[in-house]
Amino acid sequence: MALVRFHHIHKRFGPLEVLRGISVDILEGQRTAILGPNGSGKTTLIKTLLGMVIPDRGEVLFKGQSVIGKYLYRQEMVYMPQIAIFPHNLTVKELIALVPRLRRQPAHPDPLIERFEVHHFLEKRMNELSGGMKQKVNLVLAFMFDVPLLILDEPTNGLDPIATIELKKLMEEETHKGKTIIFSSHLMEFVQHMAQRIVFLLEGHIYFEGTIEALLHSTETASVEAAVAQLMKQSHAQTQPA
Amino acid sequence: MNRIAAYVIRDLLRSRWTIAYLLFYLIVGYAVLFLSGDISRSLVTFLQIVLILTPLIGSIFGVMYYYTSRDFMELLLAQPMPRRSIFLGQWMGVGVSLGFSLLVGLGIPFLTYGALYEADKGPFILLLALGVALGFIFTGIALITGLITDNRIKGFGASLMIWLLLAVIYDGIFLILLMQFRDYPLEKFALIATLLNPIDLSRVILLLQLDISALLGYTGAVFQQFLGTQTGVLVAAGMLTLWLLLPAALIRRLARKRDF
16 A cells, blocks of 8 residues: 555756656555665655655645645654754754654653663763764664654665664564654665565666566666666667667 | 744754853943943943844844754754644744843843943843844744755855845945935934835833933934834834734744645
């Protein structure tokens, strides 16, 4: 069943047409990776679901309801942005307490604080943390809510191998509980391991949508990395005059 | 909105800049009051400082805060809150923090002086209130420039230009026009021109209250002549309130339509 439905989404920023009639369903209980080269419209697509970008045309449906112009539906999703920049003068502890207050939702940060070893720097201010530490805080903020949809933009950014392994386990645990995860990543090995479905965007169009097996089969490759390279080559060949 | 404002205040009250701004007022407050010894002359000095500085700091701080919190705003926008709450809350938070610096920074010297000597407290309270209002107005304008452009340099420049225009250039142009057209009746023009500038408005409100006619200047005199002191103050205060509502309306409108 589709938890999220993008229906003929068009979005233009000035002269640049970023999304050109995107239609895709995000299936409930699955981990879907949104892939594509820089500027292909991945983040813009995700942001239309979050209400941060307003599409010029088309509809975004969450549980069958249009989300455009609304905000309460976001109680059922969390977003982990790509760049973890937080208010400089707040401590980690304060920030972890702040977000549930803003959302008016209960949170369970303690197991995650333990798991990602955030307790070592709970009392530190955000501007005293390294990139990796900030990303761990970012993960705690995203996973501490019990919501049906998690949207993770480049969740592995800056993480050490131990934390990356924990993140993988955590993502698997969440989908076992029936949750849906949409994520983007530049690490194809991570995508191959974690994604159940793939949406490949190129120049504002959907170039491929389906399971990993279907992707490997259709491109006759053995890895997601090779498959993505193949898709990009194909598109390049199509756009070049013979 | 309040939840956002509360966190902004908590963040800003620990910022080095807020503390430096507070200390500046504290030092200037004590220096001016106790070195000059003359209460009404001190008040006029404070008026000049507050009229120039609160809008300037509001402009700089407002735009700086908007751009530095731009990335965190992405996280806020993804929460189940309406956009207007986020941006009006941010405005409120920055305005309150700057107001706090002014109230404490100048308030403590005023209270100390009031405890030691006989002095009319009214004008001091009014001055602080006007300073807080100006801080809010210019922080609001700064936030609007931020919402209009993602280019930090343009946003910063526009915000400073608006301050420069209203704090400095406006009076210059105004004076030139008055000189050039002195053969014509200019009272209404002067009245309207003053109403359209929040800094001039604040000056007129305080000077009318103080009843220092020598310092009222042309616009103050026109106000007094046309509207009388009481009505003049009421009209000016009403207009200043409009100046506070205008950024609120614009912030709501811009926040609704924008992409982030």
